[in-house]
Amino acid sequence: MTAPQILTILGSILFVLGGLATFVIAYRRGPSSWEEQLDKDARKADRSRIPSAFTRSKAAELPEPTVESPAASVAVAVAVAEEPVEKIHRVVELSASEQGVNRRQFFNRALAASFFGTLGTFGVASLAFSWPKVSGGFGSDVSAGPVQAIKDAIAQPDGTITPFYLPAAKAWIVPVSDSVLPNSQFAEDLTVADGLSALWQKCVHLGCAVPWCQSSQGFECPCHGSKYNQIGEYEDGPAPRNLDRFVVEVDSKGEFIIKTGSVIPTERAPAKSVKYPQGVFCTAAAAE
Numbered sequence: 001m002t003a004p005q006i007l008t009i010l011g012s013i014l015f016v017l018g019g020l021a022t023f024v025i026a027y028r029r030g031p032s033s034w035e036e037q038l039d040k041d042a043r044k045a046d047r048s049r050i051p052s053a054f055t056r057s058k059a060a061e062l063p064e065p066t067v068e069s070p071a072a073s074v075a076v077a078v079a080v081a082e083e084p085v086e087k088i089h090r091v092v093e094l095s096a097s098e099q100g101v102n103r104r105q106f107f108n109r110a111l112a113a114s115f116f117g118t119l120g121t122f123g124v125a126s127l128a129f130s131w132p133k134v135s136g137g138f139g140s141d142v143s144a145g146p147v148q149a150i151k152d153a154i155a156q157p158d159g160t161i162t163p164f165y166l167p168a169a170k171a172w173i174v175p176v177s178d179s180v181l182p183n184s185q186f187a188e189d190l191t192v193a194d195g196l197s198a199l200w201q202k203c204v205h206l207g208c209a210v211p212w213c214q215s216s217q218g219f220e221c222p223c224h225g226s227k228y229n230q231i232g233e234y235e236d237g238p239a240p241r242n243l244d245r246f247v248v249e250v251d252s253k254g255e256f257i258i259k260t261g262s263v264i265p266t267e268r269a270p271a272k273s274v275k276y277p278q279g280v281f282c283t284a285a286a287a288e
């Protein structure tokens with residue numbers, strides 16, 4: 001797996017953990033009791049309504065003032081009116097299911113749901129894009145077929161070569177002979193197997209697909225003119241390094257396998273391993 005892929009996956013994991021923490025904090029900050037859920041205005045209105053209703057109901061029960069005892073009737077009325085509100089204001093505790101979902105909880109949950117929906121979509125898309133495929137296609141191990149058949153297709157009757165292009169691997173397969181390999185940068189790595197190597201077709205400057213030039217016997221980028229010799233060593237132009245290579249192997253059936261999930265970059269070759277160019281260029285001089 002390449003560094004950008006690892007970073008993308010780590011970023012997705014951190015993003016998910018951050019979202020989880022946000023959700024937990026938002027959930028725990030909800031009101032702790034039924035009374036706290038009422039806003040100020042609602043509570044004020046309730047308080048002002050309760051005593052007046054009480055007063056009206058009690059007033060209806062009062063005896064009519066009589067000529068004999070007007071003061072007693074008035075005293076009862078005053079006593080009732082002055083009865084503390086706390087005595088008649090009963091707080092009814094509701095269970096969680098009876099309380100239902102208040103406005104704040106609703107918005108908290110809606111926010112968390114939309115956040116996680118977006119996050120999930122982003123995470124799945126990132127992983128699907130970055131994760132190497134298990135089999136078949138770019139990002140996995142791709143078989144180019146029998147080694148000998150590839151070598152036969154590469155070698156030309158006039159002594160030149162034509163690299164074997166494998167679209168599924170986005171790679172050029174080139175020969176690296178035993179006489180060239182020991183003097184190259186690739187002698188110690190896993191990018192050469194049975195005299196063949198696989199170069200990623202992507203230019204290491206800005207990513208254009210690099211075509212083969214039969215006359216110069218090298219790769220020439222049409223975008224800004226970077227040039228690479230037949231084994232992918234940097235020769236000219238703004239490219240910062242050699243063409244990137246893939247780890248390769250020959251399997252038990254004699255097929256050449258390109259591990260396109262393993263890209264190996266190498267610095268500009270200090271000394272070139274093969275002659276270049278071997279004829280006229282296909283593109284103009286490089287734009288420095």
Ligand code: FES
Pocket residue numbers: 203204205206207208221222223224225226237238239
């Ligand atoms: S993309 Fe190839 S030289 Fe710029």
